[in-house]
Structure formats: structure tokens, C-alpha cells
Amino acid sequence: MENFRRTYLRLCKEGGVEPQESVLAQLQEARGATAGSRLDLSGQSLSVDTCAVLGRVFDKDTLFTELMLSDCMLTEEGMLCVVVGNNLRSTGAEALGKLLGRNKTLRRLVLEWNALGMWDEAFSVFCEGLASNASLTQLDLRNNQINHQGASDLCLALKRNSTLQELDVRWNNIGLLGGRSFLEALQQNRTLTHLQMAGNNIPSDTLKALEQGMDHNSDRQSTLRESRSRTQVLSKEIQNLKEEKGRQFLSLMETIDKQRDEMGRSSRTTSIHVGQLQEALNERKSVVNSLTAKLQMTEAALALSEQKKHNLGELLTRVKAEQDELKERQNRERKKEQEDSVLREGKLLREINNMSETNIQLKNKVEEMERRCKSQQEQIFELKQELTNSTAELKLRIAQTEERLEMEKRRSKHSLEDMDNLRQKEVDHLNRHLEESERALQDRILKLEGARIQLEEELSRAKAACVTERAQAAEELGKVRAQVRLEEQQRVSGLEEKMRGLRQSRDEAQSLCSQQKQTIAELQGRSRQQGAETDGLRRRIEELQQELAGKEQEKVEEVSRVRVELQEQVGHLQAERTAQGGLKEKIAALEREMKVLASSHREAILDKESEISSLLEKLRLREADIQRMREDEAQRASFLQNAILTYVQGSPLHYSPKK
Numbered sequence: 001m002e003n004f005r006r007t008y009l010r011l012c013k014e015g016g017v018e019p020q021e022s023v024l025a026q027l028q029e030a031r032g033a034t035a036g037s038r039l040d041l042s043g044q045s046l047s048v049d050t051c052a053v054l055g056r057v058f059d060k061d062t063l064f065t066e067l068m069l070s071d072c073m074l075t076e077e078g079m080l081c082v083v084v085g086n087n088l089r090s091t092g093a094e095a096l097g098k099l100l101g102r103n104k105t106l107r108r109l110v111l112e113w114n115a116l117g118m119w120d121e122a123f124s125v126f127c128e129g130l131a132s133n134a135s136l137t138q139l140d141l142r143n144n145q146i147n148h149q150g151a152s153d154l155c156l157a158l159k160r161n162s163t164l165q166e167l168d169v170r171w172n173n174i175g176l177l178g179g180r181s182f183l184e185a186l187q188q189n190r191t192l193t194h195l196q197m198a199g200n201n202i203p204s205d206t207l208k209a210l211e212q213g214m215d216h217n218s219d220r221q222s223t224l225r226e227s228r229s230r231t232q233v234l235s236k237e238i239q240n241l242k243e244e245k246g247r248q249f250l251s252l253m254e255t256i257d258k259q260r261d262e263m264g265r266s267s268r269t270t271s272i273h274v275g276q277l278q279e280a281l282n283e284r285k286s287v288v289n290s291l292t293a294k295l296q297m298t299e300a301a302l303a304l305s306e307q308k309k310h311n312l313g314e315l316l317t318r319v320k321a322e323q324d325e326l327k328e329r330q331n332r333e334r335k336k337e338q339e340d341s342v343l344r345e346g347k348l349l350r351e352i353n354n355m356s357e358t359n360i361q362l363k364n365k366v367e368e369m370e371r372r373c374k375s376q377q378e379q380i381f382e383l384k385q386e387l388t389n390s391t392a393e394l395k396l397r398i399a400q401t402e403e404r405l406e407m408e409k410r411r412s413k414h415s416l417e418d419m420d421n422l423r424q425k426e427v428d429h430l431n432r433h434l435e436e437s438e439r440a441l442q443d444r445i446l447k448l449e450g451a452r453i454q455l456e457e458e459l460s461r462a463k464a465a466c467v468t469e470r471a472q473a474a475e476e477l478g479k480v481r482a483q484v485r486l487e488e489q490q491r492v493s494g495l496e497e498k499m500r501g502l503r504q505s506r507d508e509a510q511s512l513c514s515q516q517k518q519t520i521a522e523l524q525g526r527s528r529q530q531g532a533e534t535d536g537l538r539r540r541i542e543e544l545q546q547e548l549a550g551k552e553q554e555k556v557e558e559v560s561r562v563r564v565e566l567q568e569q570v571g572h573l574q575a576e577r578t579a580q581g582g583l584k585e586k587i588a589a590l591e592r593e594m595k596v597l598a599s600s601h602r603e604a605i606l607d608k609e610s611e612i613s614s615l616l617e618k619l620r621l622r623e624a625d626i627q628r629m630r631e632d633e634a635q636r637a638s639f640l641q642n643a644i645l646t647y648v649q650g651s652p653l654h655y656s657p658k659k
Helices: 002-015 021-029 048-058 076-082 092-102 120-132 148-160 175-186 204-265 270-411 417-479 482-532 537-650
Strands: 037-040 064-068 108-110 138-140 166-168 194-196
Touching: 002 021, 002 048, 021 037, 092 120, 120 148, 148 175, 175 204, 194 204, 204 270, 204 537, 270 417, 270 537, 417 537, 482 537
Parallel strands: 037 064, 064 108, 108 138, 138 166, 166 194
Antiparallel strands: none
């Protein structure tokens, strides 16, 4: 540490740079630390010159394993100066990538609150350096504006990296695509055990899948650590056994040397000593052979346990792969069902729009029919006025004829008294007949008005019924499909036929009006002829009576025809009501079909959930079996270890020579 500080001060002096007090304070705090220590410069405002000096010092330093530069407000030029010695010409992210590609001692790197993800090419270079790095275990990339493209590059690096264990990418812009990229990377990466991804707009299901992948990796690392610890323990025990055998062999050699000395001193006990030594040597050899056999057995047991562990690992990976495949299938099926439901809703909305347009068209047609009815009512009112005018003219002409008759009476009082009386009677009879005809016409007009009022009431009731039925149909039409269009077309054709019938009735009424006008003109001509032809008055009156009778017959025929038309209209309305009832029945049938489909869909979902629960239960049982097998293996290993220890402790090699 002191060498690092001296080098920093020397290079500052050579470059004419004032040493920063904050850097010296951090070096003073880190003084006394050995290799593998950390240099924390977080929150320090480092100038470009200071970065250049630090880069020259780090180029030759092998002391620090962690360098923290968070919240240092480093520019790209300053970052390039920190990682000098690589002939770099790119941004700070590219320089960091090349630094990671060459560095072999850095274990932790904190780069929070930077903008490495804003440049895709530079960040890809950084990811390439991370992929080739073999020493970094912790990386902090919080608040670096990393998007889904940067996340995919980072995931490609994770697929190749085999040392990184902790990664913090919180508060970036990774999104759904980046989360999927991390899921794909975790299928190949087996060392990453801690991944923090909060604040990245990633769905909860993707985060749960990532957590499961982290749990799998942590479980895998824990099993590997356990297996390594066990192998280390067993290797240590084997080493201890070998050392004990060596010590026993050395003690045996010492005893042999002692026996040889004793053989040289006393020739009498040599043969006995040699025999005893031979026996002891044979015993030692048997003990050594037994120990070697037991050692071979333990090695074979270890090999078997490793094979079983490998098989269990493969079985676990297959089970997890099957579980992942099942989850993917279920997700695909759910997505398909959601897409089908969206398509159905779109079709129903389009059908609703089409039916609303047809309803608007029908409303427009009804308004046109109402306007035509109003025009017909106005025409009827005009006909009434014309009838009143014609009756007034007839009365005036009758008065004129009476005046003329009175004048003729005055001229020929005596000669024509009888004729006057007869004519007066005839005039009275004609007046009475005319009054009766007028009363009959008024009664018929009143009847026609009552019929018209009834027709208007029926039309209003039909309109109200149509409005209510249209409201009901507008509520129920959201569930009706192509059949409703055909029926609407048929209904429109029926309404067009009704319109044609109403037009024909209007034309017939106009023709009747023209005929009445013609008859009125004829009556006017005949009344004029009455003034000139008093003698032919009777014949004219008879002709008028005949004409009136013909008109009465025509009016009766007209009334009967109007009644027939009204009955036809009522029949059409009843047919429309029956058609609407059929539509309601069809709508109810469609609703029942929708209910049946929903129930079947629910049953299918329940079946799938039961299948998932059964598969999860199977997986739990398999994991329990694997755990039980692991416990059995641990018990066997402990039992074997205890047996070896008891055997070694219970059969020590000691030799006491006989004197």
C-alpha cells in the first residue's frame, strides 16, 4: 500500500498534477491492507489529470482487487485515462470492456449511476470483455440506462462467463424482451446466484421465473460445495491414512534396525529375534494389505457415490426440463385462448357496429314513412276543404236556381202555378236529398277520420313497440352473428314492400281526388244547365242521384280496400313480431351455447390445473426421493468414515521386542 501511495505521489510530481486530498485520504485508510484489498473512491469528484495518474499506477499494480468508482462524475476521457495502456480510441464503456478482458485480479466492480447503456456498440464491447473475464464475481450496473438490446448483449456475455456470481441491474430500461433474454441466459449459466432486477418494467411472471432460475443455480452451487467439501474431507482422511501408514512403516523400520543391533550384540537371541521380527513383519504386511484393500473399497464406494450423484443430477435436470416444457406448453395454450377470445370480441364488436348501422337505417326509413304519412294527412285535409267548397258552391247554385224559379213564377203566376208547385216540390226533394247526401258524406268523412285516427294510434303503438323491440334487440344483438344480417335484409325488403304499398295507396287516393274533382266539375256543369233547362231538371236530378249512388258505391269500395290494406299491414306487423320472437329464441340459443362453451372452457382450465398440481406433486415426490438418497449417501459416507476411523484408532501398530 505504501508503494502504491509513493508511486501515486511520484507520478503526480512528474506530471505536474496536484495530488487530490480525497484520494490520499482513501489510500491512508486502506494502508495496512494486504493483497486482495479494496480501494473505495465513491462520491469523489476525480479530475481528468488524477484519472490519468491513477491509470498509470493501476497499470503496474497487483494489490487491489476491488475498485469502486460510483458517483464519481467521470467523463469518457477520465475513464480512458483510468484504463490507459491499451491504445484505446473508443468511449469509456469500450475501455472498461478491454480492461475486464485483460485484468486477472479484480473481483468486484461498482459502476452505478452511469450511462453505459446509451451506446449499443460500446456496451457490446464491454459485454465482450465481461464474457472473457475469469476473475470478476460481483458487478453493479444500477442506473446505467440499459435497454433490451444491451440486456441481450449482457446475456450473451453471461452465457460465456463462468465466474460472475452477483449481478445488480436495478433501475434500467430492460423490459419484457430483456427479461426473456436473461431467462435464456440462465439456462446456460450455472454460476450466477444473485440477480437484482427491480425497476425495469419486467412482468411479475418473468421475475418469478428468474428467481426460480437463481434458486436452481444456488441449489446447484450448494450441492457442488457440499460435494467438494465431502471430497476434501475424504481426501484429507485418505491423506491422514497414508501419513499414518508412513509413520507406521518408519516405526517398523526403526524396530528392524533395533533388532539388527540386538542381533549383532547377542548371537544367541538372533534366531529368536529374527523369527519374531519375521512374524511381526508378516503381521504388518497383512495389516498393510488389509488397509490397502479397505482403501480400495472406500475408493470404489466413493466412485459409486459420485456415479449415483451424477445420475441423480441428470435425473433432476430432466425433471426440471420436463417441468419447464410443461410450463411453456401451458403458457402457449393460455396465449392461444387469450388470442381466440380477443378475436371473438372483435367479431362481436364488428357485428354490433353493423347492427347499429342497420338500426340507424331503419330509423331513417321510419322517419321517411312518418313524413309521408304527414303529407297524406295534409292531402286529406285539402280534399276536405275542396269538398266543403264544392258543397258551398252547390248551395249557392241552388239558391240561384231558386231565385230564377221565383222570377219565372212571377212572370207566369197563373199559367205555371202547378208547374211551380211541382218544381218547388222537386226542389225541396232535391234539397233534402242534397242535405241527406251532405250528411252522409260528413258521416263518412267522420268515419274516415276515426279510421285515420285509429290507424295513427296503431302506427304510434307499432312505433313504440318497434322502439322497445329495437332497444331490446340493440342489447341482444351483441351476441348474434351472420344470421341476423340475412333476417335484417329480409326485414328491409318487407319494409320496402310496405313503402311501395303505401305509395300505391297514395296514388289511388290522388286518383280518387281527381275523380271527385271531375264529378264536382260535372255537377257544376249540370247546375248551370239547370238554369237554362228547367224542363230537364227532373232528368238531371235523376242523373245526379245515379251519379251519387255510383260515388257511394265507389266510396264503399274505397273503404273496403282501405280496410283490406290495414288488415294486410296488421298481418305484416304480426309477421314481424313473430320474426322478432324467432330472433329472441335464436339469441337465447346462442347465449346457451356461450354458457356451454364457458363451462367447457372452465372445465378444461380445471383439468389443466389438476394436471399441473399432479405434476408438481410428482416433482415434489422426486425431490423428496433425491433428498432421501442424498441423506442415505451422507449416512453411508459418515458410516464409512466412522468405520475407517474406528478401525484405524482400534488397531494401532506397536511392537515390543522380547528381551
